[in-house]
Amino acid sequence: MRLSTKLVLGFLIVGLTGIGLVALLASLTTRSEFGQFIFTQFQDSFLAELETYYAEHGTFAGVGQAFPFFGPPPLGRIDPHDRRGEAITLADSNGVVLLPGSRYRPGERLPPDVLARGTPIQVDGKTVGWLLAAQDDFRQSQAEGLFLDRINRTLAASGIGAVAVSLLLGVLLARTLTRPIRELTAATHAMAGGRLDQKVPVRSRDELGDLATSFNRMSSDLSRSQKARRQMTADIAHELRTPISIILGHVDALEDGVIPSTSEAFGVIRDEADRLSRLVEDLRTLSHAEAGEMVLMRAPVDPRSLLDRAAVAHRPLAAEKGIELQIDLKEELAEIDVDSDRMAQVLDNLVCNALRHTPEGGQVRLYARRAEAGIELGVHDSGPGIEPETMPYIFDRFYRPDSSRRRDTGGSGLGLAIARSLVEAHGGTIRAQSGPGEGADFVIHLPTTRNF
DSSP states (O other), rough: OOHHHHHHHHHHHHHHHHOOOOOOOOHHHHHHHHHHHHHHHHHHHHHHHHHHHHHHHOTTTTTHSOOHHHHHHHHOOOGGGOGGGGGGEETTTBEEEEEESSSSTTTTTTOOHHHTTSSEEEEEEEEEEEEEEEEEGGGOOOOHHHHHHHHHHHHHHHHHHHHHHHHHHHHHHHHHHHHHHHHHHHHHHHHHHHOOOOOOOOOOHHHHHHHHHHHHHHHHHHHHHHHHHHHHHHHHHHHHHHHHHHHHHHHHHHHHTOOOHHHHHHHHHHHHHHHHHHHHHHHHHHHHTTTOOOOOOEEEEOHHHHHHHHHHHHHHHHHHHHHHEEEEEOOOOOOEOOOOOOOOHHHHHHHHHHHHHHHOOOEEEEEEEEETTEEEEEEOSSSSSOOOOGGTTSSSSOSSSSSSSSSHHHHOSOHHHHHHHHHHHTHHHHHHHHOOOOOOEEEEESSSOOOO
């Protein structure tokens, strides 16, 4: 059974139950209140008649002839002379029964608690008798029965109309509620068929709207991941093909005697083989880090020693390019629990990027400072900065802002991805801050306490 059918049936059952209960309560209440109204009207009228009779005769003697109460009373007519005495008991001021109802006998003295439930008959402020009326002994007249039947038929017709409206509203609500689910189902089937770029409209701000928003986000992430995997496969193939082609070309040329067997020729082959080795090692490091399989040799390390190590390693290249490389550390900092070799690898990647994008005469600054619940290490350069539209992707694998840039001058595109994975393996975070013409600032946040 489809969900929409279940919802329609559910709405219908709830509607029928509610309408049935309302109709039943309305019928019972109408019957009770109408009977009470007629009974009260009769009682008040008959009480006035009895008071008038006593005022005129000074006694209730002969009241039975004036009001012949015999047989069951037909409810519905207010004239007390047409009533019958099974519902009426008349007693004198002493509680002696004069006109018996269905519960008492003539001459019987009523106990005080029974009289307390009766209505006193008063003439000139004096109680001259008691009237006891029992509503349960009244019977409906034909006119009253017809009136109540019309009320019940009206309630039944209203209930049927309400059921029809409930069914119509149930169908509309079921279609409205299940429409997003049908759209999500169709989109998931499309994704299962390989079409990952699916989007569903967000039609509300409730749980279904949140589900649609989450689905769209998931679809975007999956589509982007698929494109990234395809791009990564193409990039890896390109990165591997270039050095392999160079190596094979030189080997063929050496075999054919096209080029002499010189140290320079073997040096080219060696350089390309090293390049292949570095790429494979980068890929292995990245895969281990992203899979959480990276083995870290943690030990307490002074942040200054990490900055000094990176500065010493890159100062010759900085001097060769005419770039000032300086360390900015103005305070003593607590030690951080890290793998010093892996953190050196992170800083090497950041400093290499900074030197690559800083023009001659520029400056690269390495710094460390206190931060909330940890220490921040940073590398800031005075280069052209990072464009805002490329900022979300700079830590992606093989990402290059300029897709046409030569790989031999632009790196493999794995350095920042590796840096992020290594920092996250230490329980830290890395972020980039930049603006056009303001240089780039890469900030690493590391906790001072070890996170497992």
